[in-house]
Amino acid sequence: MATRQEFSDFLKSTELRAFKQAMFAVRDESMALDIVQEAMMKLTGKYADKPVEELPPLFQRILQNAIYDHYRRQKSQSLLTTLFSAFLPPLNQGGHDHYDADSDPLETMHVADGGKYGENPQTALEQIELIAVIEKALEDLPLRQREAFLLRYWEEMDVSETARIMGCSEGSVKTHCSRAVHALAAMLRNKGVTL
């Protein structure tokens, strides 16, 4: 059984990546935070007696399920919204943009303070732009391909673990990963990014 410190270390090491994964999936910061919160609460509430080595795949499975739940909720909500859209006010009056793909990267330059992306401002800006392009490319990937890619390469899980988390065969994981890599490479080439 994992101790409090082990749980704390695990959550600390995984929270940012989990947040990013949720962000790629839902494209909304507050919803992504909600998903991470749901996953963490479920992990600590229901699986506190699990050993620490079982936590990463468990947490990933819970996180992916939370993302799927979000999609299901969104689907039913959008159905209701479509049905009652005539009674709702126009979006541009009360709505607000959660994500703006054309936003100026300089607006987020404050996060690079302290030389996080390098000392040279020109390099830092290029790096931020490149990251934005890659994040957009990842967001544009189909859900399963993105899930397979992130679990396999970012979370460094093996094929069988990824297959267990995704609830599919190992062959499907390989296919999703291969397609995701090709799609990412093609998207980045189209945008003039050479890796």
Add this chain to the structure above:
Amino acid sequence: MNKDDGVEKKVVELLDQSLKGVNKRTAARLQYIRNNALENFESRNKMIPDGKAAHTFAAIAWHKNATKWLLLVLFVLLLAWTSSVWQIRHHAEDTGAADANFLADDLDSHAHPDDPLEHWHHPVRSR
């Protein structure tokens, strides 16, 4: 060699770098979420007893389990008893009806309307 080889490594490298770009407000909220999750972990652990209390809890759990199985067995026995009673009653009703029909048929076959004996008067009684 595939021209897309190495894309995943570069993408992952950039994704790792992008983690540094998460703003302070989000990082603070994530820390708050983590602390809540850890509190949840602690409160759950308080509910898991140890030592003598664990023994008591295990005994209670065993008794609860045993009671559950006992109730299940009793329910099955009750079901079997009800079923047998129902079967006996219906069998009695069915055989009773069959006996009554048989008797009626039997009487009908014996009581012929043109039987001369039916109109015969006993000599002693008629005297």
